[in-house]
Every structure is written in C-alpha cells, then in structure tokens.
Amino acid sequence: MVSILCVALLPLVTPTNTQVLALRSEGIDISQRQAVIDAYLSEFERTEPAMEFTGNVSTCSPGTTSTAYQLSVLQRANWYRQMAGLPDVVYNPANHAAAQAGALISAAEKRLSHTPAATAKCFTSIGYTGTSSSNLALGGAGVRAIDMYIEDLGDNNARVGHRRWILSPELRGLATGDVPYQSSPQSSAANALFVFDTIPPVTPRDGGVAWPPPGYVPDKVVFARWSYVRLGANFANAEVVVTGPGGIVPVTIENREDVMGPGVVFTPTLPVTRNADTQYTVTISGITGAPSSTVSYNVVIVPINKAPRLVDLDVSGHRCSGREVHVNPYFTDDEFDDFTVEYAENSGDAEQFTLQVTQYGVEKYYTLRPKKSLDPSRTTYSFSLRMTDSFGASSVETITATIPAPSSKTLCAPRTFTMKRTKSGTVVKWSTVPLGAKATRFIVKVGSKTCSTSKTTCVLKDLKKGRHRVSVTASRKGSQVTTSQIVVLR
Numbered sequence: 263m264v265s266i267l268c269v270a271l272l273p274l275v276t277p278t279n280t281q282v283l284a285l286r287s288e289g290i291d292i293s294q295r296q297a298v299i300d301a302y303l304s305e306f307e308r309t310e311p312a313m314e315f316t317g318n319v320s321t322c323s324p325g326t327t328s329t330a331y332q333l334s335v336l337q338r339a340n341w342y343r344q345m346a347g348l349p350d351v352v353y354n355p356a357n358h359a360a361a362q363a364g365a366l367i368s369a370a371e372k373r374l375s376h377t378p379a380a381t382a383k384c385f386t387s388i389g390y391t392g393t394s395s396s397n398l399a400l401g402g403a404g405v406r407a408i409d410m411y412i413e414d415l416g417d418n419n420a421r422v423g424h425r426r427w428i429l430s431p432e433l434r435g436l437a438t439g440d441v442p443y444q445s446s447p448q449s450s451a452a453n454a455l456f457v458f459d460t461i462p463p464v465t466p467r468d469g470g471v472a473w474p475p476p477g478y479v480p481d482k483v484v485f486a487r488w489s490y491v492r493l494g495a496n497f498a499n500a501e502v503v504v505t506g507p508g509g510i511v512p513v514t515i516e517n518r519e520d521v522m523g524p525g526v527v528f529t530p531t532l533p534v535t536r537n538a539d540t541q542y543t544v545t546i547s548g549i550t551g552a553p554s555s556t557v558s559y560n561v562v563i564v565p566i567n568k569a570p571r572l573v574d575l576d577v578s579g580h581r582c583s584g585r586e587v588h589v590n591p592y593f594t595d596d597e598f599d600d601f602t603v604e605y606a607e608n609s610g611d612a613e614q615f616t617l618q619v620t621q622y623g624v625e626k627y628y629t630l631r632p633k634k635s636l637d638p639s640r641t642t643y644s645f646s647l648r649m650t651d652s653f654g655a656s657s658v659e660t661i662t663a664t665i666p667a668p669s670s671k672t673l674c675a676p677r678t679f680t681m682k683r684t685k686s687g688t689v690v691k692w693s694t695v696p697l698g699a700k701a702t703r704f705i706v707k708v709g710s711k712t713c714s715t716s717k718t719t720c721v722l723k724d725l726k727k728g729r730h731r732v733s734v735t736a737s738r739k740g741s742q743v744t745t746s747q748i749v750v751l752r
Contacts, residue, residue: 292477322384338405347467354435357456361439364392364454369441395458403440407453431463476559491525495552536567536653569657570649582674584635599651606646668698675745687723701736
C-alpha cells in the first residue's frame, strides 16, 4: 500500500534557537533546457545514502537514521523548491526525534493518522507530536516520500496539501523520520516529514508558486495534478484554460481552497509523448486580491525517455547438454513502454544462437537458443543486443553468457556420430564430452542392429548404404543418456 496524509494548516511557528543544517542554495535556471535536464539527472540518478536505521518496529524503538540520509531527503525537497522559484529550506535536527517516532507509529500501525489514539502500536507523546506536525507517507521513505508528496495522488489529496507545504514560501525548515519495510513482524516503510517550522513568507521568483513551474520541466515530475498558489490572492471564482499544440485541452478544476496560501488545483488531460518537447500555456483568470486578475505562463514538458535496459541474465542448462542451453536476458523499461530486442550489428556469437520472443499478456521474454550443439570446450559466448522502446529510445548492450560445466555426477550424452564402411563391417564412431561423469558402457542401435562396448567405436555388419538413424546410449551406475542422429553411410 502506498498512501500519504497531509497535516492541517496551522499558524506560523516562530523559529527556535536550534542548530539547523543547510545545503546548497543555488537555483535552477528553468529558462535553459540543458540546465534543467542536467539538474534533473544529477538529482534523480544519484545514489541515495544508506538509511542506517537503528530502530526496531517489533520493540517499538524509533531509532534514528544516518545524517547523510536525512540531508538527502532535504536535498530532494530543495530540488523541487529551486525548480518552483523558492529558496532552499534548512534541516532542523531538533525535530528529527519527533518525526522518527511519528514514522514509527505509521509503520507499526500500517495506516496513517495525524492524531493516532493512545492505544496505537508504538504510541508515544513525541510520536504524536511527529504525526500531528508532519506530512505522512506509507509505502515509501526517504526521497521516494518527497516525490510522493509532490505528486499527491489519491482522492483525499485534491488540495495537493503535501506539495503546498513543501513548496510554501513560509517554510523555514524540515526534518525527516524514516522507517524501512520489515518482514518480521511485517511493517510498512513510512516517512514523517516535519513541516511545522515556518517564517514570514519570502517572495517567490514568479510571484506565485506553480507546479509544474513555468519554463522547462522534465516529464517525470509533471504529475496529473497541476497547481498554482499566490499569497494574498483569492481563487474562489478562478477559471483555468490550458492550451497545447492542438489547441485547448480539457481541464478539471479539483480544488480552490487556501492551503498554505490560496490557490487552484487543476488536472489537464494531456497526451503521452516522449519524442519531443511540448509546450502548454496555462491561463488562470478570475483572480482577485492579486496585482492582476489573470496569470499566464508557459510550461515546456521535456521528455526524459530512457532506453530499455538489461537488468538480469540467466543461463539454464550446461555445456554437455548441447542445444538445451538457454540464455535468458531480462529487460525493463523505466517508463513501462513497450519495446523490442534484436541483434545489433557486429553481434558476436549471434550466428550460433536464435533470438526468440515469447509474450504472456503485456510481458515479453527473450531467449537465445543454440542453433546446434555447443562446443563443450567453450565456456563463454557474447552477444550485442539492441533495445528500442515504442518512442524510439534505443541502446545497445553486449552481454556475455558463461555456460556452466556439468556436475561431476552428470552423464553427458555422446555426440558427433560418423559411420565408415570397412572390410570387417561398418564402424560407428562417436565422441564424448570431457566433462561430468565418465560413461562405462555404450549401446549402439541402428535399425534392428545393436552392439555394446566400453569404447567409443563399434562395428555393425550388413548395413546398406544410405541414411540411417544412429542411436547411442551412454550408461554409468544405473543412469543413462541417449542421443540419436541421422548419419549417411556411403
């Protein structure tokens, strides 16, 4: 379950004389496309620090998390603020213990409440302070929780209150409490973002605060609900028009309430495209109490479309099993786009394998199968595969498959049969794989004629010229394996 719950609006909190930890304060130039892309990739493709949770849900110990993890959460919140034209907020460690205890209650209860009952699991008075002073998330922690708050999914979040707290001109500082998922006893990952730390409002870059903001915005952070907030204004009768390349798009106004400032929340119906930038013009009219009754701004949605990628590689079978070896690469697409996989140019050992695709519903599975029995002395094969999604994003990856040797108890089947006519009869010859267990007896059968031997040759009499199916069975201590091939006797 993934859910979030927003705190109610309270009066401004006067800052206390506590130590605060600040991060970078530079903004993002949203008028520069590459600057926005670089900032997005830098923030969203970084490695999140380890949580290093020291608590325990089963013993109701809130513990703590690493300082690096806490500041990482602040960094993600400040990225959104910079994009929205707001200064960075600081990290206030004085509120961390309350946030941590609040997150513990949510994790233990596996449900969210800003006012948990005294009978709630892991309830404490400081935990109650944390739940009643924070945005709450269940099913996500750390930077993931910040993304959840900005997206603000759910019928109960039509006001996008979590977003408006994080993007508030009145916010001074944050503290985060985080609990990871635990399986025994089972508890949900949870976050409490302590936001009751405010100051008199600062002036936003654009006068109001929009999400998505005017300028270039990566499509991954353009969520279904759009919002615009301006302190001192009134949006009770505001109307919203969104115009795209094809003209006016349908818009649903979801909320006009005052949450950390008066504003309007609306959902435009937009087509999905990842091929090119798309500009939308937002016009909000009918505003009162602001310098102008109409606000208009342009949002340019920039596709950040990642090509499909290889996530795992599995090899079944072993070198003595010939054509029964299967190389199974597993792929994923971060945007869940449909995609295809094919051999790329100069694709290594592709001529020895057939690339097959099997589809189950929307899932596709790719398998590389040998066209003929593999050389048992060879251990690795390489392939270059091209992955292309339905929007044209493509990448090439070279994979190396290591074919394992059979166990010392595995009996490998005979292979490479030949027949040659001699004066004493037809000599049938085969080879064995120098791997696994060694056969002690071979039984050869061609039609109705048979012979038994401990060697790798056998003589059969009275065989006529032509095509024959030759079957050789290798046996050892009660186990046996049979191979047959068509051989031409000349």
